[in-house]
Amino acid sequence: MNRLAKVGLIIIFALVIAALFAPWIATHDVGATDLSARYLPPSSAHYFGTDATGRDIFSRVIYGARISLRVGVTVVIISATVGTIVGAIAGYYGGWVDRFIAGYLFNVFLAFPGLLLAIAMVAFLGAGLNKLILALSIIGWVGYARVMRAQVLKVRELEFVQAARALGASDLYILWRHILPNAIQPLIVQASLGMAGAILSEASLSFLGLGVPPPAPSWGVMLEEARDLATLQTAPHALIFPGAAVALSVLAFNFVGDGLRERLDPRRHVDR
Amino acid sequence: MRHLKSLTRRAIILLLVVWTVVSAVTLLIELVPGDPAYAILGDQARPEQIAQFRRTHGLDRPAFFFSLIRNEEGWRLVWHGANNRYVEYWSGLLHGDMGRSFRTDRPVSELILQRYPATIELAIAALLVAIAISVPLGVIAGSRRGTWIDNLLSVIALIGISLPSFVTGPLLIYIFAVRLGLLAPSGRFDWTDIILPSLTLGTALAAFLTRMVRSSVIEELNQDYVRTARAKGLSERAVLYKHVLKNGLIPVVTVLGLQLGVLLAGAIITEKIFNWPGIGLLLVEEGINKRDYRVVQGCVLVISLTYIFANAATDMLYRLLDPRIRSR
Numbered sequence: 001m002n003r004l005a006k007v008g009l010i011i012i013f014a015l016v017i018a019a020l021f022a023p024w025i026a027t028h029d030v031g032a033t034d035l036s037a038r039y040l041p042p043s044s045a046h047y048f049g050t051d052a053t054g055r056d057i058f059s060r061v062i063y064g065a066r067i068s069l070r071v072g073v074t075v076v077i078i079s080a081t082v083g084t085i086v087g088a089i090a091g092y093y094g095g096w097v098d099r100f101i102a103g104y105l106f107n108v109f110l111a112f113p114g115l116l117l118a119i120a121m122v123a124f125l126g127a128g129l130n131k132l133i134l135a136l137s138i139i140g141w142v143g144y145a146r147v148m149r150a151q152v153l154k155v156r157e158l159e160f161v162q163a164a165r166a167l168g169a170s171d172l173y174i175l176w177r178h179i180l181p182n183a184i185q186p187l188i189v190q191a192s193l194g195m196a197g198a199i200l201s202e203a204s205l206s207f208l209g210l211g212v213p214p215p216a217p218s219w220g221v222m223l224e225e226a227r228d229l230a231t232l233q234t235a236p237h238a239l240i241f242p243g244a245a246v247a248l249s250v251l252a253f254n255f256v257g258d259g260l261r262e263r264l265d266p267r268r269h270v271d272r
Numbered sequence: 273m274r275h276l277k278s279l280t281r282r283a284i285i286l287l288l289v290v291w292t293v294v295s296a297v298t299l300l301i302e303l304v305p306g307d308p309a310y311a312i313l314g315d316q317a318r319p320e321q322i323a324q325f326r327r328t329h330g331l332d333r334p335a336f337f338f339s340l341i342r343n344e345e346g347w348r349l350v351w352h353g354a355n356n357r358y359v360e361y362w363s364g365l366l367h368g369d370m371g372r373s374f375r376t377d378r379p380v381s382e383l384i385l386q387r388y389p390a391t392i393e394l395a396i397a398a399l400l401v402a403i404a405i406s407v408p409l410g411v412i413a414g415s416r417r418g419t420w421i422d423n424l425l426s427v428i429a430l431i432g433i434s435l436p437s438f439v440t441g442p443l444l445i446y447i448f449a450v451r452l453g454l455l456a457p458s459g460r461f462d463w464t465d466i467i468l469p470s471l472t473l474g475t476a477l478a479a480f481l482t483r484m485v486r487s488s489v490i491e492e493l494n495q496d497y498v499r500t501a502r503a504k505g506l507s508e509r510a511v512l513y514k515h516v517l518k519n520g521l522i523p524v525v526t527v528l529g530l531q532l533g534v535l536l537a538g539a540i541i542t543e544k545i546f547n548w549p550g551i552g553l554l555l556v557e558e559g560i561n562k563r564d565y566r567v568v569q570g571c572v573l574v575i576s577l578t579y580i581f582a583n584a585a586t587d588m589l590y591r592l593l594d595p596r597i598r599s600r
Contacts, residue, residue, distance in 0.1 A: 004427065104288060111289045111580050113537030120572045123560040124300045200436055204541055207438045208556055220438070227442040227545065229457060232450050239446065243439035251434035258430065 005259025011252035018065040028056035030063045030217045039235040048241040051222070052231050057238060060217035061245050067218045068199045068249060071133055075198040076191050078137040083144025084187065088175050090145065091152025102149060109142040118201055122210040132211045136201050140194055147190050151183035185264050192257030196250045203246045219246045286584055290577065297573045298361045301565050302335050311563045312374045329374060329566065330357055370570040375562055380570035383558070384551060388574070390460060391550030394473065394542065395535045397466050399528070401474025402481055407521075409478075410485020414520075415512055417490055425482065432479025437538060441472040441545035458547035469546045473538055477531055484527050488520040495519075522593050529586020533579030551575060 018025060027047070034054035042049045048057035090101035112120075121135040155161060155178070164174050205211035206220025214221045219242040225231070226238035301308070309325045310317065317325075326332040334352035337359075341348050364371060370380040413425040448468060449457035456465055492498065493516060501511045540552030547553065555571035558564055 004430070103285065107285055107289050108292045111293055111583075112576050113533045113579055115540070116537040116572065116575055116579075119537075119540065119555070119560075120297070120300065120568070123555075123568050123572075124304050124565070196434070203436060204438065208541065208544060210560065223438050223442070227438075227445070229445075229450065232442065232446050236446050236450075239439075239442050243436075243443070247431075247435050247439055250436070251431060254430055254434050 002259045002262065004255045008252040008255030008259065011248055012256065015065050015069060015249055015252070018062050019069045022063050022066055026056075026059035026062045028059045030055065030059050031215055032056075039231070039238075041235070042237055049235060049237045051225060051235065051238045057222070057241050060222060061219070061241050063217040064219045064222065064242065064245060065249075067129075067212055067216065068202060068246075071129070071136070071202040072195045072198040072253075074133050075136040075140055076194045078133070079140030079194065080144045080187065080191055082137070083141035083146075084148045084180075084183075086141065087145035087148025088152055088179065091149035092156060092171065092175060092179070098149075101145070106142055106146060109139070112139070114139040114197075115201060115204060118205060119208070119210060122205060127210050127213055129212050132202060132205060135205075136198050140198065143190050143194060144187060147186045148183055151186060152179050155179050155182045185260070189257050189261045189264065192253050192260060196253035196257065199246070199253070200250050219243075282584075282587070286580070289580060293576050293580065294362070294365065294573065295358070297569055297576070298358055299336065300572075301569060304565060308374065308563070308565055325374075328377075329372065330360055333357055333360070365573075370573070371566045373558075374564045374566050375558075380566050383554060383567060384570055384574050387549060387551045387554045390548060391536065391539050391543070391552060394466065394469055394539055394548060394550060395532060397470035398473035398477065398535055398539075398542075399532065401470050402477040402531075403528075405475070405478035406481035406485055407517075410482045411489055411512060411517065413482065414486040414489025415493065415508075415516075422486075426486070429479040429482045432475055432482075435476065435479075437472050437476060437541050438545060440475060441468070441542060444468045444472060445545075458545075460548055465546075469542050469548050472545065473535060473542045476538070477535065480531070481524065481527065484524050485520065488523050489516055492516045492520040522590070525593065526586055526590045529582055529589070532582040532586075536575050536578055 032055065034050070037046075037050050037054040038052060040046055040050040040054075046056050046058060048061060051057055051060075086101060086105075090098045109117075117139045118132075118135040121138065122131060125131045125135070152175075161174060161178050164178055169177075202211055202218065203220035203223070206218040207224045208220075209224065211220055212218040214225070222242035223239060223246070226235070226242065231238055304311070307322075308329075309322045309331060313321055313325060323332070334356045335358065336356055337353070338349055338351050341350050361371070368381055370384070372379055373383060376383075409425055409429075413422045416422050445457045445468065448455045455468055456462065459465055489512075497515060498511060501515050502508075506514070536552075539548075539550060540555060542548065543550045543552040544556055551571055551574060555568060555575075559567035559571055
C-alpha cells in the first residue's frame with residue numbers, strides 16, 4: 001500500500017466517524033436558521049461559518065457525510081452484487097448468454113455517459129434519495145460485471161477449476177469457491193473507485209436539483225446554495241467547506257482504489 | 273476479409289445500441305408518475321383542455337404495441353396495433369421531427385438546434401484546454417519517471433480528477449469574476465465568456481489525460497525503436513517529440529473520443545454553473561425543471577447519440593491510425 005493510499009484510508013476513517021457520530025460531533029441543529037447570523041465567517045462559535053440563512057456550515061458538512069456514505073455504500077453493494085452475478089454468468093457459461101450480456105447489454109449501458117443516464121432516470125422518476133440510489137446502481141453494475149467476466153474467463157480454464165469440475169463440483173460451488181476468491185481483488189478496486197463515483201454523482205445530481213432535495217444537508221445541495229453571486233461575494237467559505245468535503249472524499253477513495261490497483265498490477269512489481 | 277467482418281459486426285452492434293437507446297428514451301416517458309397533461313396544465317385544468325392537450329401531443333394513443341392491463345381476472349395482454357406513440361416517435365425521428373414542446377409548443381428539434389452549437393463550442397474549447405495542459409505535463413512526467421516531478425504531477429492529476437466541476441466552477445467565478453473582476457460570472461455574450469466554462473470542464477479531463485499520456489510515454493520509451501533512435505545519435509528531445517509522442521498519442525486519441533461524450537454529459541453541470549445556453553441547460557432548466565418531457569426526451573436522445581457516434585468515429589480513427597488493430 002503506498003503513501004497516498006494510506007492518506008486515503010485516514011480520510012475515509014474520518015468520514016466514517018463523522019457519519020456515525022454526527023449528532024455528537026455537530027455543534028448546531030442542521031436545519032436551524034438564524035437570520036441575525038447570516039454569512040458569518042468561520043469562528044470558534046461556528047467552525048466553518050454560517051450560510052445565507054444563518055445555518056451552521058460545520059454541522060451541515062458533518063451530517064452531509066451521512067448522506068454521501070449512505071448513497072455510496074448502498075450503490076456499491078447493490079451494483080457490485082448484481083454486476084458480479086451477471087459477469088459470472090456471462091464469463092462462465094459463454095456462448096449466446098455471453099454474447100447477449102457482453103456483446104449487447106454491456107454496449108448499451110456503456111453507450112450512455114453515466115451521469116446522463118442518471119439524470120434521465122431521475123428526470124422521469126422524480127428526485128429523492130431512493131430513486132437516486134436506484135439510478136446510480138443501474139449505471140454502476142456494468143463496471144463490476146466487466147471485471148468479473150474478465151476474471152472468470154481468465155480462471156475458468158485453469159487446472160484447479162478443471163480438477164474441481166472433474167471431481168463433480170457444481171457450477172455454483174466452482175464459481176463461489178474457486179472463481180470468486182480470485183476475482184475479489186479487482187472487484188475491491190472497482191468498489192473503491194465506485195464509491196468515489198457514487199459520492200461524486202450524488203453531489204452532482206443534488207447540485208442540479210435532481211438528487212436529495214433541500215433542505216437536506218447534502219454537500220451538492222450546499223454547493224448549489226453557495227454559488228450565487230451574493231453568497232460568493234460575502235461568504236466564499238460557504239462554498240469552500242462543502243466543496244473540500246466532496247473533493248477530499250472522492251480523492252480518498254480514488255487514492256485507495258489507485259493504490260490497490262497498483263499493488264495488484266504484476267507489471268509494477270517487476271520494474272520496481 | 274476479416275477486417276470487413278469485424279466492421280460489419282461493429283456496425284450491427286452500433287445499430288442495436290442506437291435502437292435500444294431510442295426505445296428506452298421513448299418508453300421512459302411512461303415511467304413518469306401521474307399524467308403529464310396534469311403536470312403541465314395543473315390540477316385546475318378543465319377536462320376539455322386536458323383532452324385537447326393529450327390529442328395535440330399524441331398522449332391519447334397507446335404507448336406501445338401492446339400493454340398489460342390488470343382487471344378482476346388478473347393480468348391481460350391487450351394488443352393495440354401500429355397506431356401507437358412508439359411507432360409515431362420513431363417515424364418522426366426519421367424525418368427529423370422530435371415532437372413539440374409540452375410548454376411552448378415549439379418543435380423540440382428547433383430548440384435543440386438552437387442550443388447545440390453552444391455545447392459543441394464549449395466541449396471543443398474544453399478539449400483544447402485539456403490537450404494543452406495534459407500533453408506537455410504527461411510527457412514531462414513520463415520521461416522523468418519516478419522523479420519528484422513525476423510524483424508531484426501524479427498527485428496533482430489525482431487531485432484534479434477528484435475536484436468536481438461544481439467546486440472548481442464557482443471557485444473560478446469567485447477568483448476571476450468576484451475578486452479580480454476580470455471576467456463575467458456567467459452568460460455567453462462576449463468571446464471571453466468561454467474562458468471560465470472551458471477551464472472548468474477542461475481541467476478535470478486534463479488531469480485524466482495527463483495520466484494517460486504519462487503511461488503511454490513510459491510504454492513507448494521501452495520500445496526497440498527508441499533505442500535505435502538514441503543509438504543513431506538523436507537528442508533525447510527529438511526522440512521524445514518525433515518518435516515517442518507520435519506513437520504514444522494513439523491510445524490517447526481513443527480516450528479523447530470517449531471523453532468527448534463525458535464532456536457532453538459534464539457540460540450539463542458546467543452549463544448550469546455558468547448559465548451557458550447549451551443543450552445541457554435546455555435539458556435541466558426547460559426540460560426537467562418545467563416537467564417538459566418532450567424536451568427531456570429530445571435532449572437525452574441527442575446527447576446520447578452524439579456520444580455513441582463520437583465513440584464509433586474514434587474507434588474507426590483508432591483502427592486507421594494503428595494498423596496492428598485492424599485485423600483484430
